[in-house]
Amino acid sequence: MARSDRLSAVAGHGLPDFLGRTGPTAYHRLNPLTKATIATTSAVAAVAVGGLIGPAVLLALAVIAPALAAGVLRDLVRTSVLLALPIAISVLVVNLFFYPEGQTELFRIGPVVATAEGLRFAVEILARIMAISGAVTLFYLTTRPSDLVIDLERRGISSRVAFVANASVQTVPAMVERAGQITDAQRARGLDTEGSVWRRLRGIVPIVGPVILGSIAEVEERTMALEARGFTRPGRRTLLWAPADRPAEAFVRWALLVGVVALIVVRLAGILP
Amino acid sequence: MTLTLAGVGYRYAGASQAALLDVDLELRGGEVVGLAGASESGKTTLCLVAAGLAPRAIGGLLRGRIAIDGADIDAWPMHRLSQQVGIGFQSPANQLSQVAVTAFEEVAFGPMNLALPRDEVLGRTWGALETLGIVDLAERDPRRLSGGQQQLLAIAGLIAMRPAHLVLDEPTAQLDPQGTRLVTDALARLAADGASILVAEQKADVLAALTSRTVVLAAGRVVLTGATEDVLGDPRLPELGVTPPAAVRMRHALRGAGVDAGLLDEALAGA
Numbered sequence: 001m002a003r004s005d006r007l008s009a010v011a012g013h014g015l016p017d018f019l020g021r022t023g024p025t026a027y028h029r030l031n032p033l034t035k036a037t038i039a040t041t042s043a044v045a046a047v048a049v050g051g052l053i054g055p056a057v058l059l060a061l062a063v064i065a066p067a068l069a070a071g072v073l074r075d076l077v078r079t080s081v082l083l084a085l086p087i088a089i090s091v092l093v094v095n096l097f098f099y100p101e102g103q104t105e106l107f108r109i110g111p112v113v114a115t116a117e118g119l120r121f122a123v124e125i126l127a128r129i130m131a132i133s134g135a136v137t138l139f140y141l142t143t144r145p146s147d148l149v150i151d152l153e154r155r156g157i158s159s160r161v162a163f164v165a166n167a168s169v170q171t172v173p174a175m176v177e178r179a180g181q182i183t184d185a186q187r188a189r190g191l192d193t194e195g196s197v198w199r200r201l202r203g204i205v206p207i208v209g210p211v212i213l214g215s216i217a218e219v220e221e222r223t224m225a226l227e228a229r230g231f232t233r234p235g236r237r238t239l240l241w242a243p244a245d246r247p248a249e250a251f252v253r254w255a256l257l258v259g260v261v262a263l264i265v266v267r268l269a270g271i272l273p
Numbered sequence: 274m275t276l277t278l279a280g281v282g283y284r285y286a287g288a289s290q291a292a293l294l295d296v297d298l299e300l301r302g303g304e305v306v307g308l309a310g311a312s313e314s315g316k317t318t319l320c321l322v323a324a325g326l327a328p329r330a331i332g333g334l335l336r337g338r339i340a341i342d343g344a345d346i347d348a349w350p351m352h353r354l355s356q357q358v359g360i361g362f363q364s365p366a367n368q369l370s371q372v373a374v375t376a377f378e379e380v381a382f383g384p385m386n387l388a389l390p391r392d393e394v395l396g397r398t399w400g401a402l403e404t405l406g407i408v409d410l411a412e413r414d415p416r417r418l419s420g421g422q423q424q425l426l427a428i429a430g431l432i433a434m435r436p437a438h439l440v441l442d443e444p445t446a447q448l449d450p451q452g453t454r455l456v457t458d459a460l461a462r463l464a465a466d467g468a469s470i471l472v473a474e475q476k477a478d479v480l481a482a483l484t485s486r487t488v489v490l491a492a493g494r495v496v497l498t499g500a501t502e503d504v505l506g507d508p509r510l511p512e513l514g515v516t517p518p519a520a521v522r523m524r525h526a527l528r529g530a531g532v533d534a535g536l537l538d539e540a541l542a543g544a
Binding site for chain 1: 321324326329330331350351352355356359360362364367368369370371372374375377378381382383384385386387388389390391394395396399411412416427430431434
């Protein structure tokens, strides 16, 4: 014990090297706000530009190329496809068979007719959905949420807002874990969580109740623990580190914002097809 | 540095009866005081009152006087008081800030909130991790640590605030034997370094190992107080809901069986 204590005393007194590490590639190391701006503007642009070629180009330039550079393409494809799948299927089915202006028959299943116009429209929507889910997934795969919150706090949002944002993100795994424990506990007492859809739905009630009530019951103790650590002190607090930012990145962010606003104006004015 | 409670009574908001009545208690610098008593005897309430959370954070009605070095703390806001009296709770997980990704950031949370200069925050954080012997946990995710490790981390987070007194409400109650040993060893080292600690504790062996003085509560009143050795040997202890240490129980049993207890003392001294 004594020896390890003496060893640890050598650990140093500066910022530990594991803090402030923002990722393995240059894209990871971009300022979180820059990555957030890229994700938001490309998602908005994909909706605004319409058609098939526009979203496809956006997908290639703003999602696939950066994902390649960041070495996360495989994860990106898997996650964004899973993310988009439920809505993609319903878009495809609804438009293929029930597109109001559908004329050209492709094939027919009983009374419903699949039309070429419907297919074309569905593919256009799908391109937008893929661009949006790709942009969001790329951000998520290359940025820790806490890094974005630290960056925003450095830029001046209040410590409280930053805390709430950060705690909400960090609490999700804890809630999932708690739900798992309660599910096991209720199963041990004979709750049926498998079988028909109706049975599963009924099984949710005795799980969701304790998850929410349990979290509320903890609030008082958690609040006191925060107060005991100076959380209620008014004014700004000290930050240990913040993600780097460069003038060039600020320029890119503004350029993207101006660009996407211009695009929306152009589309609304009906200049582009 | 002395924390003084004089004639302190407290009633929770909405409660019809007082949870504490006429409690006098003094916690001097460098002293480790134990707080024993049955469940519902007022241990937790006394901890909350001594640390100022009751009534600041949870409302309720406080009577009597609480002072630090003679200065009344009534008007102190919590963030000021928390630099004089730090409080730790039973549940290791509920004390985590929920925003720290590493144990290092968890310990730094308090000093960051106090807006101390960055170098001061870093120095205090390393210092607190070293004091608790958990520097090697610095990079770990706090939520992935064992209960005992989380409890050490929570105490480190308090120490980083550099309070003159620590109030710990049953810090080992939710821990397994290994976690209990981890925490009591750390507290013993803190005590040896001259920290002043008020620790609520049900385990008499822990009280015997850590504290020099013990206060026993029953129904919100102090019913027994004195040197830990004397209090733990007091025959009224079992009826106050505190199980005496094994050695004391054995001595009572031997005496009951007509065996000379002096033999046991000799045997213990020989061992």
